[in-house]
Structures are given as C-alpha cells and as structure tokens.
Amino acid sequence: PAKPHATVLATEAGQIALAPGNEREIEILRYLARDREYVSFEHALSGPGLLNLYRALCALRGQAPLL
Structure with missing residues (x-):
C-alpha cells in the first residue's frame, strides 16, 4: 500500500x-x-525446463535426445 495508490513491486x-x-x-x-x-x-515448465522435460521423455521412451 502507498498513498495515493498501491505500488506494485x-x-x-x-x-x-x-x-x-x-x-x-x-x-x-x-x-x-x-x-x-x-x-x-x-524445472519442467519454463524455457530451460522444457529441455529437461524433453530429455526426461526421451529417457523414458529409451530414445536419445536430438539436440
């Protein structure tokens, strides 16, 4: 809160x-x-996290990631 308006940090x-x-x-x-x-x-659903997710899915499918 701030006067006269709220301040977003x-x-x-x-x-x-x-x-x-x-x-x-x-x-x-x-x-x-x-x-x-x-x-x-x-760790799974961000820019870099999508690469983590991709690698996890490849590993679970027994496939090598294509990077």
Whole structure:
C-alpha cells in the first residue's frame, strides 16, 4: 500500500512443486528428481525446463535426445 495508490513491486512469485496428475507424470517427476530432492514447476515448465522435460521423455521412451 502507498498513498495515493498501491505500488506494485517486482518480485518472484515463488517456487511451487511439480504435481503429477497421472502415472506418466509420476514417471517424469521421478526422472527429474534423480539428482535433486525438490522438483519445482520451473524445472519442467519454463524455457530451460522444457529441455529437461524433453530429455526426461526421451529417457523414458529409451530414445536419445536430438539436440
């Protein structure tokens, strides 16, 4: 709050955990968690995270990623 109007501050909204909704998503989460205790939403669904997601899907399908 500020007078006469509210002031919006630039901040990070926070880190939320990636929550799987089905068996395939659980497999993806397990793969992404192999080298970390906590998998944030951004680790799979951000610019760089999409590459993590792609690599996870390739590994689960037994395919080499095409980079």
